[in-house]
């Protein structure tokens with residue numbers, strides 16, 4: 001009887017002493033206790049290495065990106081508390097801007113790294129490293145941000161634009177996103193990306209290019225009226241000596257998501273405006289292969305008030321799901337940029353301007 005009793009006590013003891021520790025081993029909470037970042041070289045590429053130390057290993061984590069904030073890299077850490085790490089940290093700026101540590105819910109941390117470039121799989125790595133006693137480093141979660149590989153090929157060239165002066169107007173910008181696609185793509189980002197590609201090809205072909213904006217901004221300033229903003233764009237052409245063509249780049253949008261295709265608009269100030277629109281439209285259709293909505297007269301402010309032949313291209317419908325996908329792709333942007341340059345070259349040849 002006493003033996004039985006002792007056995008029961010023994011089993012009970014086993015339960016109390018060992019089981020809780022087994023449970024805790026799985027649900028043990030990590031505390032962050034170490035932080036360091038530095039830039040190193042790897043095969044001639046700069047790498048920003050961020051090391052976050054934890055008080056023990058077996059970390060469960062997952063890595064995410066956000067299509068609406070493409071420069072953010074997000075890492076969720078399960079069973080983790082912030083420990084003595086600061087919540088907001090400024091990074092070196094060249095590869096990473098800053099990072100934040102947030103507790104989303106109890107024992108669920110989220111680390112957000114704001115990168116200088118888009119978070120693309122080939123440009124970051126997330127992994128863990130064992131504790132390194134010699135270097136006095138604990139078990140770590142490591143985030144490597146790699147310098148984007150520069151394309152070695154120079155931009156393409158077109159004929160007919162050498163010595164010409166062209167003003168490019170990437171539609172919208174800053175406080176004005178322009179139209180927004182069903183997946184969140186903003187017109188202002190597409191128009192700027194395409195305009196920058198057009199500029200690279202034109203400059204490489206010997207043309208002089210001036211942009212109404214070179215980054216994500218309002219041209220007149222915040223809180224301007226539409227007319228002030230559009231006149232500020234026209235003024236870039238007017239006050240750039242020798243301007244020969246004014247070209248505004250946009251994406252179309254319509255309430256019905258089925259609307260699609262490419263169109264070019266002009267205001268018939270003289271014969272050259274229609275020729276410019278025709279040459280651009282023809283090249284855009286040949287390159288992009290979208291439905292041809294033709295050239296159209298329109299009372300648009302910038303084409304009407306520009307002092308030189310002017311056109312406004314609507315590359316595709318950002319409100320159409322398929323065309324939004326195209327507008328956001330580098331490949332389609334490249335094709336349309338090349339087409340615009342060919343169209344400009346043809347225009348100068350056709351008109352002798």
Ligand SMILES: [Zn+2]
Nearest residue numbers: 171178250251
């Ligand atoms: Zn627009």
